[in-house]
Each structure stands twice: as structure tokens, then as C-alpha cells.
Amino acid sequence: MPRINFDQVNDVDEYSPIPDGEHVVRVVDIESDTTRAGDEMWKLRLQVDGGEHDGRLIFDNLVFSTKAMSRVKLICSSFGLDVSGAVDLDPTMLLEKRALVTTYQEEYEDDRGQAKVANRIPFDGYDRVPGESSNTPF
Numbered sequence: 001m002p003r004i005n006f007d008q009v010n011d012v013d014e015y016s017p018i019p020d021g022e023h024v025v026r027v028v029d030i031e032s033d034t035t036r037a038g039d040e041m042w043k044l045r046l047q048v049d050g051g052e053h054d055g056r057l058i059f060d061n062l063v064f065s066t067k068a069m070s071r072v073k074l075i076c077s078s079f080g081l082d083v084s085g086a087v088d089l090d091p092t093m094l095l096e097k098r099a100l101v102t103t104y105q106e107e108y109e110d111d112r113g114q115a116k117v118a119n120r121i122p123f124d125g126y127d128r129v130p131g132e133s134s135n136t137p138f
Helices: 068-079
Strands: 021-034 040-048 055-065 096-110 115-120
Touching: 021 055, 055 068, 055 096, 055 115, 068 096
Parallel strands: none
Antiparallel strands: 021 040, 021 096, 040 055, 096 115
């Protein structure tokens, strides 16, 4: 039987949305998947790195479709990768990298029809962290 000290449990749900705005994030996990259209997709788990919401999680997808390639380039560049020429991109190239993201809260309905709120990152919501070196080699 587990023994739990509820006085040591944080009341803040780590999956609840954080306020709209800019946040420095670090890639802490990437899960490979496929979209319904058959395109390769990486599910990014981004952790806020510093500030009032340090440690909180934001989720985003990196889709490798023809339409989304400009976003792939923006995201990779924002995390400091060299985006010139051809490269065989691997998830480990993004792990532990930092970027500045802009988030907003969006309402949606879950599978049970209940209203929920989640953080979203717009198509162009990635940028370099000010003051950090640019374009690290693969």
C-alpha cells in the first residue's frame, strides 16, 4: 500500500495551461508518430526553462509534410540548428536545445464533449533565445 504525504504534493496541475506570452523552453522529449495523412510527425514535449512557470510543460507537433517544411525550418533554426543544405534530421539533434516560444490559450472539446483549455504555439511562434549563440552544428 503506498504511503503519500499530500502536504508535499503540488496543487498546480503541470498540464494546465500557462498564461499567454513568450516563454523560454527546452526540448525534454520527442515521440515519433504519423499523421492521419501519413506524414512523419514528432510530438515535442517542451519544458519552460526559468521564470514564474519554470518546469511547466507545453506540447507541440513538428510535422514533416510539404506544407509544413517552412515551420520545420523555423523551429530547427530557433533551436540553434544549422538549416543550410540537406541533413538527415534526428530527434537527438533537438533534445535539450532551447528556444523562445509564443503561446496562447485555446479552447477545445475533449473526446467526452467537455470544454478544455490548452496552450498552443502559432505556426510562426518560435524564435531564438536572445543572447544565445546561433546555429550549432549537428
